[in-house]
Structures are given as C-alpha cells and as structure tokens.
Amino acid sequence: MxxxxxxxxxxxxxxxxxxxxxxxxxxxxxxxxxxxxxxxxxxxHGRSRIYRTAYFEGTGYVPLVRRAQRLWRALERETGIPILRETGALILGPRGSVPIEGALASARRYRLDHALLSARECRDRFPQFRPTDGEVALWERRGGVLVPxxxxxxxxxxxxxxxxxxxxxxxxxxxxxxxxxxxxxxxxxxxxxxxxxxxxxxxxxxxxxxLDLPLEIERQVVLWFPPRRGVPVGRFGPDRMPVFIWATGGTRFAYGVPDLGDGVKVGGESGTPLRRPEASSPRLRPGEGTDVRRFVREHLAGLAPREREFATCIYTNAPxxxxxxxxxxxxxxxxxxxxxxxxxxxxxxxxxxxxxxxxxxxxxxxxxxxxxxxxxxxxxxxxx
Ligand SMILES: Cc1cc2nc3c(=O)[nH]c(=O)nc-3n(C[C@H](O)[C@H](O)[C@H](O)COP(=O)(O)OP(=O)(O)OC[C@H]3O[C@@H](n4cnc5c(N)ncnc54)[C@H](O)[C@@H]3O)c2cc1C
The missing domain is CATH 3.50.50.60 (FAD/NAD(P)-binding domain)
Structure with missing residues (x-):
C-alpha cells in the first residue's frame, strides 16, 4: 500500500x-x-461540554482557547452544523480559592468581559444558583456550551x-x-x-x-435533572442560565450546563479509577451519582431531586x-x-x-x- x-x-x-x-x-x-x-x-460524548475563556488552570491557556473558539465558528460556517452556543459562564467558590483567583488572573490579563459577583449579586442575577455568603462568583460573557x-x-x-x-x-x-x-x-x-x-x-x-506515561483514567458520571414540578422550564434555558463550575471544597468541583431540552446536566469530580477503559459499564453502579444529587439539592434552586437520565464517560488525567x-x-x-x-x-x-x-x-x-x-x-x- x-x-x-x-x-x-x-x-x-x-x-x-x-x-x-x-x-x-x-x-x-x-x-x-x-x-x-x-x-x-x-x-x-454526552451532548454538551463547557466552553470558557477565563481559564483558572493557567493564563497560558487563554490565547489557545480563544483561537479554538474562532475555529469552532469557522467550522460551523463551513459545514452548517451548530457547535457552540454562548450562555456566559460562572465560576463559583470561596474568595481566594484557586479557581476564583486563577479565573480572575486570566480575565484581567486578557481583559476578558467579566464581573466578580458577591453571593447576593449572583443569587439576584442568576436565581438558579445558591452560593453562601462566604462565596463569590466570577461571571464571564464569552462562556458557553459545545455539542461534542x-x-x-x-x-x-x-x-x-x-x-x-x-x-x-x-x-x-x-x-x-x-x-x-x-x-x-x-x-x-x-x-x-x-x-x-x-x-x-x-x-x-x-x-x-x-514512555510509561503517568496518565490515570477515571470513570465519570453525569446526570440530567428536570425542573421541580411547578417551576417554569424556561428558568434553566441557555438564555437565562450560564454554564458553571463550582469549587465545593479542597480540590473538588461540580459543574453543569443549562437545559438544552433534556434537563440541566450536572457532574461532579469524584470519579472512580479504572484499570482499562473497557471496564467502564454504561450502567450506574450502586452509590454512583449520590454526590451529584446532594450537590443539586444544596446548591441549585428549583430542580427535581432525582435525575431523568444519566451517562458515563472517561477522563484521562495527567498528574x-x-x-x-x-x-x-x-x-x-x-x-x-x-x-x-x-x-x-x-x-x-x-x-x-x-x-x-x-x-x-x-x-x-x-x-x-x-x-x-x-x-x-x-x-x-x-x-x-
Ligand atoms: C464527563 C466528562 C465531562 C467533560 N466536560 C468537559 C467540559 O465541560 N469541557 C471540556 O472542554 N472538556 C470536558 N471534558 C473533557 C473532554 O471531553 C476530553 O478532553 C476530550 O473529549 C478528549 O478527546 P480525545 O480525542 O482525547 O479522546 P476520545 O474522544 O475518547 O477519542 C479517542 C479515540 O481513540 C480511539 N482509539 C483508542 N485506541 C485506539 C486504537 N488502538 N485504534 C483505533 N482507535 C483507537 C477511541 O476509540 C476513541 O474514539 C469532559 C470529559 C468527560 C468524560
């Protein structure tokens, strides 16, 4: 050949x-x-991925993520396939935490359109979220949802x-x-x-x-929640609710995207280590999803306590x-x-x-x- x-x-x-x-x-x-x-x-897979530019993982990522956005837009124009929808993005957590300070550093260095909201300002502007008074929220305009x-x-x-x-x-x-x-x-x-x-x-x-790369693979579970009975579906739509990442303590995060017609998708960062990708079953294991349901109950307002759907996916983590x-x-x-x-x-x-x-x-x-x-x-x- x-x-x-x-x-x-x-x-x-x-x-x-x-x-x-x-x-x-x-x-x-x-x-x-x-x-x-x-x-x-x-x-x-999984129908949605968060797009954000105030990158807390390092200011070095910002030019690359902005370039990625221009390329996604060009790809949409070329193929007619919708890929990225802007919703704004929120990073929530304690003032002084790595996600908040890292996102602020990127936003300031690259003059990204952003605002640092107190817990009360966040609750007033985005009533879907319930930060406590010790927390703040960094909002950025250019965040959104990608359909992978x-x-x-x-x-x-x-x-x-x-x-x-x-x-x-x-x-x-x-x-x-x-x-x-x-x-x-x-x-x-x-x-x-x-x-x-x-x-x-x-x-x-x-x-x-x-190379014996020190990569570890981890099974992740994501859940889709409908609104509670009597709560208008529109409250969680992409024109009213931003994508979010919430630093919930130490190195733990929860994240989610608005309702794109299938419920609000929420995931946590407590994965299960896998030895082989093939070992990840598509079914929920006993106990899986408990942390995500608890997060929804404690941090988001107006969602049903039980998910309507779930999916599993795999992270490949570098140290x-x-x-x-x-x-x-x-x-x-x-x-x-x-x-x-x-x-x-x-x-x-x-x-x-x-x-x-x-x-x-x-x-x-x-x-x-x-x-x-x-x-x-x-x-x-x-x-x-
Ligand atoms: C639950 C979850 C939530 C996430 N949320 C976000 C988010 O909000 N925002 C974000 O930016 N990122 C997010 N990510 C991360 C993002 O999805 C991944 O970084 C990205 O999808 C990785 O793509 P990849 O091409 O490396 O892997 P994959 O898309 O898995 O592609 C690897 C491909 O290689 C193929 N392959 C492997 N071995 C062989 C072989 N020997 N021969 C032939 N084919 C082979 C596999 O079948 C597979 O199709 C999330 C990931 C998960 C799991």
Missing part, C-alpha cells in the same frame, strides 16, 4: 480535528478508529471533503517508527506514512507503551492536569496527543490546527512547553 503523509490513530475529539486540519493543509491523511463514529466508550458530537461530526465531514480517508471498526494493534517513516499495524492491514499522530484518549498509555501534546521524546515523527484531564474538548479545534501546523513545518501555537509529553520522563529520570 502506498505510504500516506500522516496516519491519525483515534477519531474522537482531538483525532477528528487533527484529520480535518491535516487534510485541509493538503496532506494525505488516513484516520483509524477502533469503534463506530458515534460510539460512547471514550471521552467525547456535532463538533466531531463537522470535523470528520470536513476532513473527508478535504480528501482524508477515515476507517472505522479498525483497531490499531501496534506501530513502529524510524527516521524514514512509521508503520502501523491493524487487524486488517499494515500502513506506512511519514508521520503518526496518536490521539487515543483513554487508550493513550496502551498505544504509547514505551499536573495539563495536556500532553507534542513529539514523542524518542521519535520526532510520532506525535502524542492527550488533551483531557477533564477539560480538553473546548480546545480540540485548536489542537487539530496546532498538529497540522507542526506536521507542515510551521510553528505550532498549541505545542506549549506546558504540554510537553517528555516532561514526566525528565522528572522521574526514566528514559523513553
């Missing part, structure tokens, strides 16, 4: 974006996905239109790399290319075995909660991409563009030193 320019492994959030931008850069792209296009076994299934579909369609070949139901079993190129082995075929891009989400450790994005330390023609730690979807469009820029020999704005996949090997002294 004739060699391609690039093989992309995994066509979820990051991989579909990479295939799109690589194909649009004029490169010959083969994308390989182990499951079907709309599968729910990875990290990019639509984003991925638009990237895949755009990639195919630009000439990419995408295969589904074809797991990659192994790969090798040398200076002259890469070879990828699937259950059907061996393929060769100049460059390999590994976007395997929760399967990243398995597909990059040599420092930043992404892995850049060349494999031992193979410059192999890119390692794990943009998750529970907050990566919003960046997928800019991550895809950054990958294409790097492969095309341009400076990638997405390959921040913060994301270097080699940073853990350097710390532990191990060799790839």
């Amino acid at each position: 004739a060699p391609r320019d690039v093989i992309v492994v995994g066509l979820g959030g990051a991989g579909s974006a990479a295939a799109y931008h690589l194909a649009r850069a004029g490169l010959g792209v083969l994308g390989l996905e182990q499951y079907s296009p709309e599968h729910v076994r990875g990290s990019s 299934e639509n984003g991925n579909l638009a990237h895949r369609l755009g990639a195919i239109r630009a000439g990419a070949e995408l295969h589904y139901g074809e797991p990659v079993l192994g790969w090798s790399a040398s200076r002259s190129g890469v070879e990828v082995r699937t259950d059907r075929e061996r393929y060769r290319a100049r460059t390999l891009v590994l976007c395997a989400g929760p399967w990243t450790r398995r597909i990059v075995p040599g 420092d909660h930043h992404f892995l994005l850049g060349p494999h330390p031992a193979h410059p023609n192999v890119l390692v991409v794990s943009a998750c730690s529970g907050h990566g979807f919003k960046f997928a469009s800019a991550v895809g563009e950054g990958i294409a820029d790097h492969v095309a020999g341009r400076t990638s704005k997405a390959f921040l030193p913060l994301f270097d996949p080699g940073r853990f090997a350097a710390r532990s002294g191990s060799r790839p």
Whole structure:
C-alpha cells in the first residue's frame, strides 16, 4: 500500500480535528478508529461540554482557547452544523480559592468581559444558583456550551471533503517508527506514512507503551435533572442560565450546563479509577451519582431531586492536569496527543490546527512547553 503523509490513530475529539486540519493543509491523511463514529466508550460524548475563556488552570491557556473558539465558528460556517452556543459562564467558590483567583488572573490579563459577583449579586442575577455568603462568583460573557458530537461530526465531514480517508471498526494493534517513516499495524492491514499522530484518549498509555506515561483514567458520571414540578422550564434555558463550575471544597468541583431540552446536566469530580477503559459499564453502579444529587439539592434552586437520565464517560488525567501534546521524546515523527484531564474538548479545534501546523513545518501555537509529553520522563529520570 502506498505510504500516506500522516496516519491519525483515534477519531474522537482531538483525532477528528487533527484529520480535518491535516487534510485541509493538503496532506494525505488516513484516520483509524477502533469503534463506530458515534460510539460512547471514550471521552467525547454526552451532548454538551463547557466552553470558557477565563481559564483558572493557567493564563497560558487563554490565547489557545480563544483561537479554538474562532475555529469552532469557522467550522460551523463551513459545514452548517451548530457547535457552540454562548450562555456566559460562572465560576463559583470561596474568595481566594484557586479557581476564583486563577479565573480572575486570566480575565484581567486578557481583559476578558467579566464581573466578580458577591453571593447576593449572583443569587439576584442568576436565581438558579445558591452560593453562601462566604462565596463569590466570577461571571464571564464569552462562556458557553459545545455539542461534542456535532463538533466531531463537522470535523470528520470536513476532513473527508478535504480528501482524508477515515476507517472505522479498525483497531490499531501496534506501530513502529524510524527516521524514514512509521508503520502501523491493524487487524486488517499494515500502513506506512511519514508521520503518526496518536490521539487515543483513554487508550493513550496502551498505544504509547514505551514512555510509561503517568496518565490515570477515571470513570465519570453525569446526570440530567428536570425542573421541580411547578417551576417554569424556561428558568434553566441557555438564555437565562450560564454554564458553571463550582469549587465545593479542597480540590473538588461540580459543574453543569443549562437545559438544552433534556434537563440541566450536572457532574461532579469524584470519579472512580479504572484499570482499562473497557471496564467502564454504561450502567450506574450502586452509590454512583449520590454526590451529584446532594450537590443539586444544596446548591441549585428549583430542580427535581432525582435525575431523568444519566451517562458515563472517561477522563484521562495527567498528574499536573495539563495536556500532553507534542513529539514523542524518542521519535520526532510520532506525535502524542492527550488533551483531557477533564477539560480538553473546548480546545480540540485548536489542537487539530496546532498538529497540522507542526506536521507542515510551521510553528505550532498549541505545542506549549506546558504540554510537553517528555516532561514526566525528565522528572522521574526514566528514559523513553
Ligand atoms: C464527563 C466528562 C465531562 C467533560 N466536560 C468537559 C467540559 O465541560 N469541557 C471540556 O472542554 N472538556 C470536558 N471534558 C473533557 C473532554 O471531553 C476530553 O478532553 C476530550 O473529549 C478528549 O478527546 P480525545 O480525542 O482525547 O479522546 P476520545 O474522544 O475518547 O477519542 C479517542 C479515540 O481513540 C480511539 N482509539 C483508542 N485506541 C485506539 C486504537 N488502538 N485504534 C483505533 N482507535 C483507537 C477511541 O476509540 C476513541 O474514539 C469532559 C470529559 C468527560 C468524560
């Protein structure tokens, strides 16, 4: 089989974006996905993802997330598929907490349209939320909701239109790399290319075995709540209720998005460690969801105490909660991409563009030193 320019492994959030931008850069792209296009076994399903720009995880993320927004908008215009809806965003928590101070630092440094609200101001303006008097809320205008299934579909369609070949139901079993190129082995075929891009989400450790990456995967549960009987549905609509992240104590968070026709979606950050992605069952386990129901009861006003629906999903967490994005330390023609730690979807469009820029020999704005996949090997002294 004739060699391609690039093989992309995994066509979820990051991989579909990479295939799109690589194909649009004029490169010959083969994308390989182990499951079907709309599968729910990875990290990019669940009908909504929070988009926000006052980034508390570091001011360094702000230019990238703003670039991602412009790219999502361009993708919507190109494909006619709606992806991002602005609702505003709220970060709630104690004054002085890392999320509040971090979001404020980003908002001030980049002059983002924002306001720091006292608990009372927040309750008056957004009666869906019940912060206590020791808490504050940072509101930002440009926050919103992304529909991940639509984003991925638009990237895949755009990639195919630009000439990419995408295969589904074809797991990659192994790969090798040398200076002259890469070879990828699937259950059907061996393929060769100049460059390999590994976007395997929760399967990243398995597909990059040599590096012993300290990534941990975690099962997450999200629940959709209808309004209480007698409470108008419109109170929770995207024109009245912002997306939110609430620092509920220590390193714990809860988050949610407004009712897009299926209830208010709420998740917590207390996941269950998984040994293998395949071990995550789509059913609720006993006790799961209890923390989310308690959060809804104590912090949100007017929602029913029981969910109408639930879903499970997987986080791939780095110890420092930043992404892995850049060349494999031992193979410059192999890119390692794990943009998750529970907050990566919003960046997928800019991550895809950054990958294409790097492969095309341009400076990638997405390959921040913060994301270097080699940073853990350097710390532990191990060799790839
Ligand atoms: C509950 C939950 C809530 C979240 N909330 C937010 C949020 O509000 N905002 C936000 O920005 N982010 C959020 N995230 C994070 C975000 O969804 C992820 O960062 C993003 O989806 C990761 O995309 P990915 O491409 O790395 O992984 P995936 O989308 O899982 O894609 C990886 C793909 O690789 C394929 N694959 C793996 N191994 C192989 C192989 N050997 N051969 C072929 N194919 C393979 C898999 O089948 C999969 O399709 C959330 C995540 C979860 C789970």
